[in-house]
Amino acid sequence: MELLSFSAMFRELARVQSNFRKPPAHCTVKEFQVSMPNCVNPRERESMLQDRYSFTNVSQSAPSRFLRHFSPLLLALLSCLVLALAASAGQLTTPQDGPNRLELSYTLEMERPSTHLLQVEISVAKVEVPVLRFAMPVWAPGRYAIYDFAKNVQEFTVVGANGQALPWVQPDKQTWAVNTSDCGGTVKVLYKVFANDLTGSFSQFDTSHGAINGASVFMYLPGNKPDPLTLTIHPPHGWKIVSGFSMSPSQTTFQVPNYDVLIDTPLEIGPDCWVKDFEEDGKTFRVAVHSYPDQDGDADNRSALVEGLKKIVHSEMAMMPAPDFNHYTFLFHFDPGLPMGDGMEHLNSTDIIVHGKLSDSGLSQALETAAHEFFHLWNVKRLRPTGLGPFDYSREAYTRSLWFVEGITTYYSYVNLLRSGIWSQQEFLDRLAGEVRALREAPGRRLMSAESSSFHAWFFDRSPQMQETNFANTTISYYNKGALLGTLLDLKIRSATRGEKSLDDVMRLMYRKFYSSPAASYYLRGRGYTEKDILDAVNQVSGTGFTPFFQQYVAGTVPLPYNEVLAKAGLAVLVATSSQAPPSLGVLVEPVDTGVRIFAVQPGGAADRAGLSRDDVLISVDDQSLATESLADRLSIYTAGAKVPFEVERHENRLFITVQLDPPRPDEYSITELPGATDEQVKIRQGWLNASQQGPAQSSPAEAAAGRFRNPTSF
Ligand SMILES: [Zn+2]
Ligand SMILES: [Zn+2]
Numbered sequence: 091m092e093l094l095s096f097s098a099m100f101r102e103l104a105r106v107q108s109n110f111r112k113p114p115a116h117c118t119v120k121e122f123q124v125s126m127p128n129c130v131n132p133r134e135r136e137s138m139l140q141d142r143y144s145f146t147n148v149s150q151s152a153p154s155r156f157l158r159h160f161s162p163l164l165l166a167l168l169s170c171l172v173l174a175l176a177a178s179a180g181q182l183t184t185p186q187d188g189p190n191r192l193e194l195s196y197t198l199e200m201e202r203p204s205t206h207l208l209q210v211e212i213s214v215a216k217v218e219v220p221v222l223r224f225a226m227p228v229w230a231p232g233r234y235a236i237y238d239f240a241k242n243v244q245e246f247t248v249v250g251a252n253g254q255a256l257p258w259v260q261p262d263k264q265t266w267a268v269n270t271s272d273c274g275g276t277v278k279v280l281y282k283v284f285a286n287d288l289t290g291s292f293s294q295f296d297t298s299h300g301a302i303n304g305a306s307v308f309m310y311l312p313g314n315k316p317d318p319l320t321l322t323i324h325p326p327h328g329w330k331i332v333s334g335f336s337m338s339p340s341q342t343t344f345q346v347p348n349y350d351v352l353i354d355t356p357l358e359i360g361p362d363c364w365v366k367d368f369e370e371d372g373k374t375f376r377v378a379v380h381s382y383p384d385q386d387g388d389a390d391n392r393s394a395l396v397e398g399l400k401k402i403v404h405s406e407m408a409m410m411p412a413p414d415f416n417h418y419t420f421l422f423h424f425d426p427g428l429p430m431g432d433g434m435e436h437l438n439s440t441d442i443i444v445h446g447k448l449s450d451s452g453l454s455q456a457l458e459t460a461a462h463e464f465f466h467l468w469n470v471k472r473l474r475p476t477g478l479g480p481f482d483y484s485r486e487a488y489t490r491s492l493w494f495v496e497g498i499t500t501y502y503s504y505v506n507l508l509r510s511g512i513w514s515q516q517e518f519l520d521r522l523a524g525e526v527r528a529l530r531e532a533p534g535r536r537l538m539s540a541e542s543s544s545f546h547a548w549f550f551d552r553s554p555q556m557q558e559t560n561f562a563n564t565t566i567s568y569y570n571k572g573a574l575l576g577t578l579l580d581l582k583i584r585s586a587t588r589g590e591k592s593l594d595d596v597m598r599l600m601y602r603k604f605y606s607s608p609a610a611s612y613y614l615r616g617r618g619y620t621e622k623d624i625l626d627a628v629n630q631v632s633g634t635g636f637t638p639f640f641q642q643y644v645a646g647t648v649p650l651p652y653n654e655v656l657a658k659a660g661l662a663v664l665v666a667t668s669s670q671a672p673p674s675l676g677v678l679v680e681p682v683d684t685g686v687r688i689f690a691v692q693p694g695g696a697a698d699r700a701g702l703s704r705d706d707v708l709i710s711v712d713d714q715s716l717a718t719e720s721l722a723d724r725l726s727i728y729t730a731g732a733k734v735p736f737e738v739e740r741h742e743n744r745l746f747i748t749v750q751l752d753p754p755r756p757d758e759y760s761i762t763e764l765p766g767a768t769d770e771q772v773k774i775r776q777g778w779l780n781a782s783q784q785g786p787a788q789s790s791p792a793e794a795a796a797g798r799f800r801n802p803t804s805f
Contacts, residue, residue, distance in 0.1 A: 190218075190313070190314070191316075192214050192215070192216060192311065192317050193215035194213070194317055194318070194319035194320070195215075195322070196211070196212055196322070197211040197212075197323075197324070198302070198307070199211070200295065200300055201326075203296050203326060206286040206295050207244075208282065208283045210281055210307060211278060211279070211280050212278070212279045212308075212309060213277075214277045214278070214279075214311070215275065217277050219270060220269065221267055221268065221270060222268045222277055223261075223266070223268070224265070224268065224309040225265040225311075225483070225484065227239055227353070227484075228240075228484060228485065230305035230306065230483075231487075232290065232434045232436075233290065233434070233551055234492070235551045235553040236548065236553065238264065239305060239307075243283055244283075244284065245280075245282045246266055246281040247279070248278065249277075249278050249280075250270075250276060250278075254274075256269060256270065256273055265312070266279070281309075283306070285300075285306065289303075289443065290303065290432040290441050290443065291432075291552075292306045293306045293307050299360030299361075299363075300325070300329075300358075300360065301380075303353070303356050304353030304354070304357075305483070308352060312484070314349075315348060315350060315480070316349075316612035316613075317348060317349070318345065318346065319352060320343065320345060321352060322344075323357070323359065325342070329361050330360070331359050332359075332365060332378045333355050333356065333357045333358065333421075334355045334417075334436060334437065334439035335355055335357075337367075337374065339365070348612065350479070350480065351437065354436050354437045356421060356434070358421050363380045364379045366396050368399075370407055371407050371412060372412075373416060373417060375399070375418050375419075375420070376418070377420045378419060378422065379392055379395070379424070379448065380421075381425075381447070381448055382424065382425040388449055391453050392448065394453055395422070395453060395456055398453075398456075398512055399420060399460055402457065402461045402512070403464065406465055406506050409509075409594055410468045410601065413438075413472070414615070415437070418439060420439070420440055421439060421440065421441045421442065422448075422456060423442070424448040425443070425444070426445065428443065431444050431455065431459070433459040433460075433462065434463070435463045435470060437467070437471050440460070440464065440466070444459070457507070458503065458507065461503035461506050462499055465499045465503055468597070468605075469494075469498060469502070469597065470496075472616070473597075473600055473605050473616075474495075474605075474619070475489040475491040475618050476618030476619065476620055479613045480612065481613075486548045488548075490542075490545050491541075491544055491624065492544035493541065493543065493572035493575060493644065494572065495572075496568055496569045497540070497568050497569055497570070497571060497572010497574075497576060498572055498576045498593075500570075500573040501572070501576030501577060502597075504522065504573070505518075508779070519761040520760070522574075522577055523759040525570055525577075526663055526759055527759040529566065529571055530665075531755070532567070538565050538566045539647050540571045540575060541621065543566050543571065546565070547568065558704075562689070562690035563692070574650055575643060575644060578643070578652075578655045579628060579639075580592055581655050581656065581659055581778065582636075582639070582655055582658070583595070583596070583632045584659075584777055584778060585655075585658035585774055586633065586634045587633065588770070588773075589773050589777045591631050591632065592778075596628055596631045599630065600619060600623070600627045603619075603627070604617055604619045621644075625637065658774055659771055659778055660764045660767030660768070660772055661761055661763055662762060662764050663759065663760070664762055665756045665758070665759055666756060666758040667753075667756045667758065668757050668758050671756075671757045672722050672723075672725035672726040673728050673730045673752060674753065674754055674755045675695070675696050675721075675752075676692035676694075676697045676752060677690065677695070677702065678690040678692075679708070683717065684709055684739065685707050685708045685710070685717050686707070686716050686721050688705065688706045689704060691703065696750060696752045697749060699749075699750070702736070702738065706738045706739070706740050707740075708721065708738060709744065710737040711734055711735070711736050712724075712734060730751055730753040733750050733751075734749050735747075735748045
């Protein structure tokens with residue numbers, strides 16, 4: 091997915107947090123008993139069940155709020171009923187992916203764009219079981235967050251072969267269980283989905299387009315995800331369909347091998363999509379652009395976009411084995427009105443949403459995101475950790491390897507922007523220096539490892555936050571640290587092999603070993619890898635032992651040995667403090683009307699020692715308003731160690747807190763050449779930085795915008 095700057099992510103988290111209230115008071119269930127015949131209409135049964143609850147220790151007064159709060163319990167109870175119903179017939183559909191294939195036909199109706207309501211019909215033939223379950227995913231691969239796409243499902247109905255209504259219940263919030271005893275062999279489910287989010291995870295249907303991410307729209311049948319299906323789309327008149335399913339924009343019916351592929355193929359359906367094809371290494375690549383508004387200057391930059399993509403595709407295809415598809419689609423949206431951009435990897439397409447205009451900064455953002463998402467077609471869409479395919483869409487899929495999935499992909503997006511000539515060596519080194527700075531300025535680097543950050547992604551990968559968190563001080567980005575680990579691994583392997591091998595060889599070895607091998611399930615080729623498999627591959631390619639490296643820097647929080655490793659290429663990270671750097675206050679702030687609001691206090695920093703707190707609004711410093719002058723400018727007039735009085739608004743009261751300022755924080759990070767480098771150091775450096783034509787795929791077979799919100803500012 092897209093590389094979102096970590097600070098921007100925290101800013102977004104803080105914004106989202108403010109939209110949620112505290113959870114309701116604690117309640118306990120006193121008693122309930124259930125005994126009713128299965129012939130009761132499901133809706134009546136649900137009503138009867140609700141009537142049988144009684145509660146104690148409830149502080150709320152409205153009865154309807156009881157039921158809302160206890161909906162998980164109610165749903166669990168209903169689940170038991172459904173299971174009992176099915177088990178009594180002895181033919182319960184198994185939750186595992188089993189051999190009982192069904193004939194599945196999905197239809198997407200797009201009748202009224204102004205309502206944002208998509209209508210889905212799922213027709214199931216040859217039904218021989220007494221219960222069929224239909225479920226909405228709670229998450230979509232590529233974004234490690236529980237989104238509960240069922241939230242936007244409405245007007246669910248289901249009929250049998252003769253149009254007769256069939257009874258159904260919801261055993262949980264994302265599943266609809268249909269009693270098919272009298273269906274006549276055919277079940278037809280109909281529902282609507284509200285869709286008005288243009289992101290890499292959700293869908294949007296409006297008068298400008300349908301931008302469809304399948305997990306947010308299409309239900310699956312647990313136990314039947316492997317079954318092939320047909321998708322038919324009825325777009326509004328004059329709208330065309332662009333997707334990885336087909337190169338023909340007029341094709342409206344698609345044969346899809348299974349549900350996983352259905353939701354791994356985003357759809358752009360609209361009247362205004364600009365499309366251009368090009369060829370590379372025997373494959374066809376398509377660039378589709380939808381811009382808001384239709385911008386002056388787009389035409390020139392659309393050409394520049396295509397030319398840049400050609401270079402990226404050429405560079406990454408030269409590095410990795412040829413992928414197993416005939417065509418690949420880049421779907422772009424450019425919209426300066428969005429809150430933030432996004433990017434999402436898919437099997438043979440990518441969905442890139444740029445917060446900005448193609449006619450200005452949007453071009454470089456688009457190319458950088460494309461270099462990242464295109465590399466994902468190898469790293470995670472095919473070469474994948476165990477747990478990431480086949481997917482369990484009903485709950486979190488944990489992996490400790492997102493530092494490899496996302497961080498190494500980030501590293502190779504930089505490498506290939508360099509190799510393709512889109513970036514200069516200086517731009518490449520500057521970006522890596524920026525990554526060094528980002529990790530150095532993250533207090534969480536002392537608490538959270540790269541593996542732990544990967545495992546806990548479900549807490550902070552654009553997840554809605556139901557309570558205040560201290561993530562700004564306790565977490566790190568697996569994109570950021572993973573990219574730095576990639577840098578260090580690459581240079582250490584190059585050094586250990588005297589320039590003969592590199593991390594490229596690790597990627598190719600793993601791809602062949604885990605993807606280009608017999609399929610372990612219905613899902614794609616090959617099998618998933620474990621964390622130890624990464625270590626083994628690095629050891630094999632380098633011919634040395636990387637166990638301590640992985641223990642300290644991947645599984646541990648030992649500071650990364652930048653200069654020890656960069657020295658192997660005659661390079662070093664230089665850290666300096668500019669003369670303009672203000673003394674450090676040790677806070678992250680954002681502007682508000684009356685001053686600046688603190689949304690994170692750095693542990694042990696000047697503000698922390700003085701007792702400043704999250705949510706304090708700094709009104710003035712030394713009687714100088716912070717509403718009209720920046721905090722950085724105000725702090726710049728003091729020297730380190732100065733005791734400075736801040737007027738602070740806290741809980742609608744004003745108070746004064748004096749802070750003794752710390753020395754300025756380093757603000758200049760660079761990677762530069764060491765004088766007097768040996769021939770061997772120069773060889774490693776040149777092999778790393780001049781690798782534009784290096785390492786073809788041998789003989790083997792075949793995320794961007796900083797957002798509307800300004801990044802939080804650190805002082
Ligand atoms: Zn990614
Ligand atoms: Zn569009």
